[in-house]
Amino acid sequence: MLDGLTATGVIISSCVFGLLFFHRSLKLKAKLLTYAGLMIFFSGLLYLGPFSDFMSILLTGDNLENPVTIGIYGRLSYMWVAPGLTCAMYIGAELIKPDKKWYIVSIYIVLGILFELFLFLDTMNSFTFILKNPGEDLTDSSFVFGHPTFILIAIFLLSVLIFNGFGFLRKGFQSTGILKRKFLLLSLGFLIFVIAG
8 A cells, every 4th residue: 555655645746846847937938947847747647557556446446457458557657658758858958969959859759659659559568467466455567578668668767867867967067056956966866766767
């Protein structure tokens, strides 16, 4: 049940903060903040699978899908990768190569579409689903090593680390005072996200 409560907290906080950032960006006309707000929103929705499974157990006494036959848990969790990645790569490309930003983002849009196609057309081969105690525990899922979804998610995580983690780190070293601290904290946040991913 702790996993379900954690997923609920992540969904609520990411939706609230993501939408607040997005709203604030519209007022300030700050394009990077717009993408940051959307990225936070979509990143939180990566927990929609466990959240939905948790709600299903609370409301019906059974998991979202028991037995797992079409992998709705995996789809709900990972269908947000492409939009979240697009926003993250826009920010990262702006940090590292602003003049090549749209070329970089276009490449990741294509890779994101490929990821979504494999996710929806080959869900059951993309993941290993484990349901130990139906109606009590949340479904556990992990990518199948070597499957295209696994390879693409590894590329995405490495890209976020390079573009965003190292991009903010570089900006931090180039800045001073409060701005330096904020850039270094953003870099640390992306590093933790990649390690947890």
